[in-house]
Amino acid sequence: SWTTDLEAALADPDYPIFFDAAVTHLRPDTLMRAIAAGKHVYTEKPVAPSVAEGLQLLEAAEARGLKHGAVEDKIHLTGWRKLAALVDDGFFGEVRQFRLEFGWWVYDGHDVTCQRPSWNYKKSGGGGLIFDMHPHWRYMIEAALGPIARVVSAAWTATPERVDEQGQAYKVDVEDSTAALVQLQSGAFGTINASWATRVRRDEPLEFQIDGTRGSAIVGLHHCHIQSMAETPAVKWSANAELAVDHRSEWRPAPDVPAGTNSYRVGWEGFLAHVLTDQPFSATLRAGIRDVQLAEACHQSQRAGGWVDMPAIIGA
Structure with a gap:
């Protein structure tokens, strides 16, 4: 009923x-x-x-x-379950740093319909990117890396006007883009960058990279790629010459985990x-x-x- x-x-x-x-x-x-x-x-x-x-x-x-x-x-999705297995196996060694990148371009509604509800961009509706997404970042980061000790953050409105579901223009009075520097209790530092005004050139809209003394991982919600210390290339760089190196090919898929639901x-x-x-x-x-x-x-x-x-x- x-x-x-x-x-x-x-x-x-x-x-x-x-x-x-x-x-x-x-x-x-x-x-x-x-x-x-x-x-x-x-x-x-x-x-x-x-x-x-x-x-x-x-x-x-x-x-x-x-x-x-x-x-x-989010921690029950395939990418994060693979990450959890890596953590349990001690794959990373001592974690030195991490970064979390998230977002995509959300149209303002003037020419193309906005892909997200208008309350997301109104203070009166409880909107704002920080309260929408940062609660996810907390449990995702701490599940993999342990407690967060402190944070310093900036936020801004990249798209100041949008059009709602009724076709009415309104002023955005909450943040739609953020950047934060995070320190874990372990002492490691990481960054969080999230925006509804960015264009995606990643495997997934969410990308989480962990760098440790024994290896690194790049994790999305559904995929996870790793590079161990033994697989880490001795990168050589020249500002004046294109080296034509495909660094993506130097990573391999993380071991599979049992199928989830x-x-x-x-x-x-x-x-x-x-x-x-x-x-x-x-x-x-x-x-x-x-x-x-x-x-x-x-x-x-x-x-x-x-x-x-x-x-x-x-x-x-």
């Missing part, structure tokens, strides 16, 4: 789990109502507009003994097992709040300038 009556659904004991996939700015209220109704909650990201609001949700859920979870789907299904199956059998589940609200913490830290750095620390999430 289905209904558009939220209160009736929350009052129905046949539905013990509430899943929130609404727009971001409505999420804290709907999740809190579900928790008050005694529902286990599973939610899309970001779990809340701020760490403080996320902690309120976490405290409320745990006070009622309810299970809780957040969607962290839909990444959202993996998350759902894990959460359902958590609710029904108390199976451990890592992508809890606490993890989702950590996702929000990176986005919040980037905004704070953008406003104030300088580094912002990312201590462990406490509370609840």
Whole structure:
């Protein structure tokens, strides 16, 4: 059965789990109502507009003994599962640096229809690239490389005007492009560059490169290529001569991993097992709040300038 009556659904004991996939700015209220109704909650990201609001949700859920979870789907895709296997095998040695590049050209809607909904570019709708995508970067980076210690960030609006679904022009009042420098607790540094105003010349719209003392990997959501120390060429470079070297050919595909299933299904199956059998589940609200913490830290750095620390999430 289905209904558009939220209160009736929350009052129905046949539905013990509430899943929130609404727009971001409505999420804290709907999740809190579900928790008050005694529902286990599973939610899309970001779990809340701020760490403080996320902690309120976490405290409320745990006070009622309810299970809780957040969607962290990208690490279940083939590329990231291959990366996880490399990490487990110690392929990288000591990680020295990483970079994450993401984005594509999103048309402004004047001549070609915008490929993304207009709320993504409106503050009133909870838009902005940082809160849209940086929660993903947090769990993807930390799953592979360990905790983030601090971040310094810049953000800007590259496309100041867009056209909405009704054909009306509007001013973009959130960032659509970002750059961040990240330091891990291990001491390694990395960069995050993301934009809705860039053109793709990569194997995938997302590219994550890790460089370690024993080898490197270039990872997308679906593909992963590696170069071990033994395979690393002694590159020679001349500014005045084209060397005609195909550096892409010097990388090889990472070893295969067992076939996976839909990444959202993996998350759902894990959460359902958590609710029904108390199976451990890592992508809890606490993890989702950590996702929000990176986005919040980037905004704070953008406003104030300088580094912002990312201590462990406490509370609840």
